Amino acid sequence: MALALELGAQALQMLLVLALAPLMLGISRKIKARLLRRMGPPTWQPYLDIWKLLHKEAVLAHNASWLYRTAPYLLFATTWVAAALVPTYAINLTFSWTADLIAIVALLATGRFALALAGMDVGTAFGGIGASREMMIASLAEPAMLLVVFSVALIAGTTQLSAMASLFIHGSVGLRVSLGLAMFAFIFVAIAENARIPVDNPATHLELTMVHEAMVLEYSGRHLAVIEFAAGLKLLLYFSLLACLFVPFGMVTGDKNLDAVLTGLMTYLGKIILLAVLLPIGETCVAKMRVFRYPIFLGSAFAASALAVFLLFVSRSF
Amino acid sequence: MHNIGFDVAHLLAGSMLALSFVLLYQDRITAVLNVFALQAIALSLSVAWQAYIQEAPHLLITAVIALVLKGFVIPTALHRIVRRLGIHRQIDEVIGAGPTMLFGLGLVALSILLVLPVGQNVSLLAREDLAFALAVILLGLLMMITRYNAVTQIIGFMSLENGLVLAATGAKGMPLVVEISVAFSVLIAFIVFGIFVFRIRERFDTVDVGALDQFRGERRDQT
Numbered sequence: 001m002a003l004a005l006e007l008g009a010q011a012l013q014m015l016l017v018l019a020l021a022p023l024m025l026g027i028s029r030k031i032k033a034r035l036l037r038r039m040g041p042p043t044w045q046p047y048l049d050i051w052k053l054l055h056k057e058a059v060l061a062h063n064a065s066w067l068y069r070t071a072p073y074l075l076f077a078t079t080w081v082a083a084a085l086v087p088t089y090a091i092n093l094t095f096s097w098t099a100d101l102i103a104i105v106a107l108l109a110t111g112r113f114a115l116a117l118a119g120m121d122v123g124t125a126f127g128g129i130g131a132s133r134e135m136m137i138a139s140l141a142e143p144a145m146l147l148v149v150f151s152v153a154l155i156a157g158t159t160q161l162s163a164m165a166s167l168f169i170h171g172s173v174g175l176r177v178s179l180g181l182a183m184f185a186f187i188f189v190a191i192a193e194n195a196r197i198p199v200d201n202p203a204t205h206l207e208l209t210m211v212h213e214a215m216v217l218e219y220s221g222r223h224l225a226v227i228e229f230a231a232g233l234k235l236l237l238y239f240s241l242l243a244c245l246f247v248p249f250g251m252v253t254g255d256k257n258l259d260a261v262l263t264g265l266m267t268y269l270g271k272i273i274l275l276a277v278l279l280p281i282g283e284t285c286v287a288k289m290r291v292f293r294y295p296i297f298l299g300s301a302f303a304a305s306a307l308a309v310f311l312l313f314v315s316r317s318f
Numbered sequence: 319m320h321n322i323g324f325d326v327a328h329l330l331a332g333s334m335l336a337l338s339f340v341l342l343y344q345d346r347i348t349a350v351l352n353v354f355a356l357q358a359i360a361l362s363l364s365v366a367w368q369a370y371i372q373e374a375p376h377l378l379i380t381a382v383i384a385l386v387l388k389g390f391v392i393p394t395a396l397h398r399i400v401r402r403l404g405i406h407r408q409i410d411e412v413i414g415a416g417p418t419m420l421f422g423l424g425l426v427a428l429s430i431l432l433v434l435p436v437g438q439n440v441s442l443l444a445r446e447d448l449a450f451a452l453a454v455i456l457l458g459l460l461m462m463i464t465r466y467n468a469v470t471q472i473i474g475f476m477s478l479e480n481g482l483v484l485a486a487t488g489a490k491g492m493p494l495v496v497e498i499s500v501a502f503s504v505l506i507a508f509i510v511f512g513i514f515v516f517r518i519r520e521r522f523d524t525v526d527v528g529a530l531d532q533f534r535g536e537r538r539d540q541t
Contacts, residue, residue, distance in 0.1 A: 176325070177332030296415045300343055303419045307339065310426050311332050314434070314446050315324075 009256055010094040014084040016265075017240070021083070021232035022046035024239065024276045029203075032280035046232065050225045058221030061122045071118035072219065072226040078111040079230040083237040087165050087244050089264035090252035096162035101149045104161075104241075105142070108193070111230065112138055119215030130214025133291065137199065137211065140298035141192045144185055147305035151182045152245060154312045161241075165248040181308035183246045188301035190238040192294070194231075197283035199294060202231075209291065236272065243271040323371040324443055330364035331450040331484060335426070338457040341477055342418050347400050347469055351393050354473050358388035361480045368487045371443075377487055384483060388476065392506065400469060418464050425456040447488025454481030476506055 026043040033040025060068070085099040112134065119131035149159065155176060156164040192199045195212035204210045216227050244251075250267030252260045289297060337357040344350045362385035369377035429452035433445060458478025462471050 177329045177336070181332075181336060296343075299416045299419055300339075303339055303343075303423055304336070306423050307336060307426065310423075310430060311328075311335070314430050314449050315328055315442070 005256065006094045009090060009261075013088050013090070013093060014080075016088060017083040017233060017236055018080065020269075020272070021229065021236045022050060024236050024272065025228075025232045027273060027276040028235075028280045031277050032203075032283065035280060035284045046228070050229055053220075053225035053228070054222050056221045058223050061218060064122055064218075068118050068121040068218075069223070071114040071121075072223040072230070074114040075111040076226045076230045076233075078107045078114075079233045079237065082107040082111075083233045083240070085161070086237055086240045087162055087251065088240050089261065089268040090256060091162040091165045091169075092253070093162070097160065099161040101153065101159045101161055101164075102146075104237075105145055105149065108234070108237075109138070109142065111234075115215055115227070122218050124218060126214045126217050130211055130217070133211045134215060137192050137294060137298070140295055141189045141301070144298060144302040144305050145189045145193075147302065147309055148182045148186045148189065151178050151305060151308035151312060154309065155179065161244060165244050165251060166253060168245070168248045169251065169253060178308040178311045179246065181304045181311070183242070185301040185305035185308070186242065186245070188298065188304075190242070192298055192301075194235050194238060196279065198286050198289050198297065201288055209288065239272045239275045240268075242275065243268065247271060323367075326367055327364065327371065327443055328446060330360055330367055331447055331488075334360045334364060334480065334484065335450050335453055335457075338454050338461075338477060338481075339419065339422060341473065342422055342457060342461055342464075343415050345415065347467065348397065350470055350473050351396050351400070354477060355389050355393040357477060357480055358384055358393075361483060362389060364484060365487045368447075380483065380487060384480075387506070388480070392476070396469060396472075403469075418460065422457050422460055425460060426453045429453040429456055444488050448485055451481045451485030451488060454478070454484060457481075479506065 023043065023046070025046045026041075029045070030040045030043050082104045085095065085104060087093070087096060087099065116131040116134050119127040119134070121127070152164060153159045155178065156167050158164060191197075195202055200211040200213075201209070202212070204213055212231070216224065219227055250264060250271075252264040254260070334357055337353060337360060340353050341350060341357070344353055362381040365377055365381040365384060369375060369381060430449045433449040433452055455478050458474050458476075458481060461474030461477065465471050465474065
């Protein structure tokens with residue numbers, strides 16, 4: 001019985017991220033539209049889009065290989081697993097021992113690898129340029145992300161997300177400038193990885209500057225639906241990671257009774273909706289930067305996270 | 319180890335170091351001036367906190383001097399000068415922001431590696447303050463050598479001086495610290511007058527110090 005409850009809690013988390021992912025896209029698009037003084041589509045529009053795309057015919061290029069057809073599912077699967085592993089409303093779920101921060105970074109990198117291959121598969125110019133730019137961004141963002149992981153792991157003494165969150169909830173780490181720097185670097189990396197505005201414009205089509213959209217330009221039908229869903233899941237994953245690492249309050253730590261779970265769910269929803277509102281506000285305040293500025297943008301994230309690691313070494317007595 | 323006194327000192331000194339990196343990253347003069355003012359405010363908070371935990375009220379004077387002079391007076395004066403010189407344009411740097419920051423990270427690592435073995439038998443707080451101060455000093459030097467513009471070179475010098483004050487206050491029982499701080503402030507006023515010298519040199523139509531090299535007949539490699 002206890003095992004069934006534990007499995008149920010884990011299954012709830014897996015379905016929760018699946019259900020919330022399009023909502024995050026919807027909220028941020030709506031807020032963005034309102035900030036630009038447009039009405040914007042309704043908040044649930046991404047659900048309708050995915051539903052519509054799932055029922056449309058998938059058009060394939062003549063020279064598309066099996067890689068082109070399987071890549072969207074691989075991307076979706078890795079992103080879903082990664083998103084379901086990040087603690088959302090509770091820690092110490094059944095599979096939380098697998099929720100290693102480095103494993104999550106690796107899962108996301110696998111998905112990106114598949115998508116970049118698929119972008120080059122058909123052999124169009126846009127797909128190739130998108131894939132090469134995506135790889136450039138990844139090669140700059142991943143060192144920064146790994147340094148963020150190291151700095152957080154040095155403070156917590158573990159790379160397991162559940163253990164980190166429980167340590168940070170109890171507030172025994174004190175006041176750390178390293179955590180602030182790591183959060184700063186993490187937000188920069190998250191913006192770059194999710195193709196948001198200073199780096200890439202998620203609402204663009206047929207522009208020379210697009211990155212993510214250029215890779216998926218050839219996709220249609222159910223493949224496109226799955227890719228869009230994965231993009232939403234990735235955004236939600238970064239939101240949950242931010243909430244779990246830097247504001248882990250309100251999560252269920254001990255017994256999973258109904259009250260605790262409801263409180264955990266409510267605080268989690270509040271946190272991610274707040275982030276989904278803040279993201280478009282930040283996006284509206286800045287202009288998209290040139291491709292040649294990316295190394296400086298992500299380099300500052302790298303510098304901040306490296307500084308965070310260095311500061312930890314100073315305050316540690318050898 | 320996790321007492322609040324240490325944590326707050328760590329936070330303030332660490333944010334000073336982070337602001338040094340922001341200074342290196344910025345390439346607009348007005349933004350550089352604003353970040354410098356922020357760093358001075360962080361310095362004065364840090365010194366005030368040292369005054370509180372070391373129970374040394376004379377450090378408060380240093381904090382007030384840092385806050386008023388470097389947090390408000392000098393940035394405002396420099397803003398006016400910049401506006402009068404009409405140089406709201408981009409700063410040209412010797413090397414780009416990316417390599418500069420990598421080099422700066424190397425300098426931070428160097429200063430930490432230097433201070434950690436030296437200060438084995440002093441308190442953790444003093445050792446850490448020394449490491450941060452040395453890093454801020456080195457980053458200020460780096461900023462001075464990577465910029466062509468006279469105003470940002472002065473900012474680099476003053477952020478270096480922020481590091482010196484941080485080092486002086488981090489060491490316990492430094493009675494002459496007020497005098498040292500005042501002396502450095504006078505020095506800064508002197509540097510500010512240096513800008514007027516550059517204003518006189520407006521016949522070059524620039525405050526790019528590269529023009530001086532050309533005037534003296536020294537050739538600089540055109541990058």
